[in-house]
Amino acid sequence: MKSKFIFSSFLIISVILTYGQDKILMEASNSIKIDELKEKMYTYSSDEFDGRGTPSKGQQLAVEYLVNHYKNLGIQSVKTDTYLQAVPLQFEEKPNISLNISGQKFIYYQDYVSYLNGPDREYKSEEIVFIGYGIDDPNYSDYKNINVKGKVVVAFGGEPKDKNGEYFINGKNKSKWSILRQEIDNKKRVARSNDALAIIIIDNYLHSRYSGRYKNSDIGYSEKRMTLSNNKENNFHVLLFPEKFKNFLTKENLAFDMSFEKNIEKFSADNVAAIIEGSEFPDEYVVLTAHLDHVLPRNGKIYNGADDNGSGTVAMLEIAESFALAKKIGKEPKRSIVFLHVTAEERGLLGSKYYTDYEPLVPIKQTIANLNMDMMGRADPERGIRNLNYVYIIGSDVLSDDLHDINIDANKYSNLELDFRFNGIDHPDQFYYRSDHFHFIKNNIPAIFYFSGVHQDYHEPTDTAEKILYEPYKKRVKLIFHTAWELANRDERIKLK
Ligand SMILES: [Zn+2]
Incomplete structure (x- = not known):
């Protein structure tokens, strides 16, 4: 009897408590x-x-x-x-940038755009290395047995699929290597950690998205874009090119010469x-x-x-x-x-x-x-x-x-x-x-x-x-x-x- 009594008063108390809680919620x-x-x-x-x-x-x-x-x-x-x-x-103004790859000059906005920037200086490399998709993942890596130190790497946008049309990395789903707002940061991080000099990503969509946006800055600051100004964000050059340069940029023995300078206002x-x-x-x-x-x-x-x-x-x-x-x-x-x-x-x-x-x-x-x-x-x-x-x-x-x-x-x-x-x-x-x-x-x-x-x-x-x-x-x-x-x-x- 006693235990039953304890049980039922416990029940009553918890009902009151629950009721009180619901009342508070409502x-x-x-x-x-x-x-x-x-x-x-x-x-x-x-x-x-x-x-x-x-x-x-x-x-x-x-x-x-x-x-x-x-x-x-x-x-x-x-x-x-x-x-x-x-x-x-x-605020970053349009950079003063001149880019020459093995004798060919490239025009800013039209031919390419810089998405993230490293420090102001001249960047020279005797070698541009084509690296597939620029991915380094446990399931798939473009960096195996390749030394890119001091070199410029060239990668395609997106990520590879197998013969069934599924992604190597996540099957049916895109991975962080091709999802918008993640792809560039991740490919940059890997290129940088492999001591590359800069990365070029070839992708029509990314090029047109950002060149259009930077050229006609939509919030009333013509050609001024806003970025985070902490050092980790701006420590490496990422250049975006459209696919019409794919054949050229994947050739062997290309030399890279870029001078870069920009005005910023923190x-x-x-x-x-x-x-x-x-x-x-x-x-x-x-x-x-x-x-x-x-x-x-x-x-x-x-x-x-x-x-x-x-x-x-x-x-x-x-x-x-x-x-x-x-x-x-x-x-x-x-x-x-x-x-x-x-x-x-x-x-x-x-x-x-x-x-x-x-x-x-x-x-x-x-x-x-x-x-x-x-x-x-x-x-x-x-x-x-x-x-x-x-x-x-x-x-x-x-x-x-x-x-x-x-x-x-x-x-x-x-x-x-x-x-x-x-x-x-x-x-x-x-x-x-x-x-x-x-x-x-x-x-x-x-x-x-x-x-x-x-x-x-x-x-x-x-x-x-x-x-x-x-x-x-x-x-x-x-x-x-x-x-x-x-x-x-x-x-x-x-x-x-
Ligand atoms: Zn909003």
Whole structure:
């Protein structure tokens, strides 16, 4: 009898506890309200912040606004003494570069473009070595028994397939040796670690992508591009050539002579990072991201960037409020939650790249998931005027089935149509590569990119606060909140595939 009595009172207590926990969850969830989202949105995309371009006074004001939000909520900074993570950046002008390969001169932009640069000087090599795809992987290497020290290596873009049309390295899937935004960095790293002088990659797509982009810099700085300015990023030359030079560049006995000089202007801009520490697994982290920047004024017009990315930013602020409220009324998350606002996304995902590749503020291996919010407050005209209660989900199943399933289950609180049309890494619109979650996925961290699509006001001065569709937007914010809640509070860390 006694043991039964103990058992039943235990049951009653745990029912009360569970009920209390659910109540706290629902109270936190219900605190996500349209009027609060609106108020923040009108502030964050106001003319005062001047479009939040990188770098600008307006962006600094936006950063201050974010910092004050966390301070007011009593959410601490990730770094001990500051909410700011300074990201070292630079403007690079078009380089003064002359390139001569065995008597043939090459014209910048038209014939080739430099993607990453080493120091200013003359680069001479008596030998250019064709090296296949420039890959060095446990399953496949182009560097076996080849000495490239002091030589320029030439590699094809992409990666090799076997006679069945499958990739040597990952079978049906592309590997880090050909995935956009990973390929060049990886091929550069291997060439550099083999003491090559420089690498040439022959690929029509990469050449046209970057020569076009650098030539007509899209954010009002003609021929000025922005890059990270830390030494590890800029320590080696990567030149991109179109395939019309394939026959020439793979000939034997070619000599390379390049003189290179560039003007740079260094500066820094800030990421903002706050944390609610976990009560049971404080050293496991769910990292939420949204880019804080947009673009500089052009032709006297301010680009308010309400959807891009006031929507992701404000979503995160509101979610932070919900977690802070839950903590206050008795429920801390079991795992730590990091609120990371990143800079310079519009100039090439630079703030997030600096964070993941050079200075993670919490360990990458202990980062269990990333939820990224970017442009999630409007509707995609491509979908027509049917159901606005939808959200595009990108990347959720790439690394973890758990993450995918948790997100779907969390949708019971929002009942959105989860639209996976852009989920594929080979989708021609490339959304998988187009926001900050990509640098997390690249580092083997399961991630979801929440997105509502591009529209006529995308990167126009007309992307303003009154055009946000607040009802579906609120439901999307709740979906992210509940997904983060489950990731942080479930007993087991989510598993990788
Ligand atoms: Zn954006």
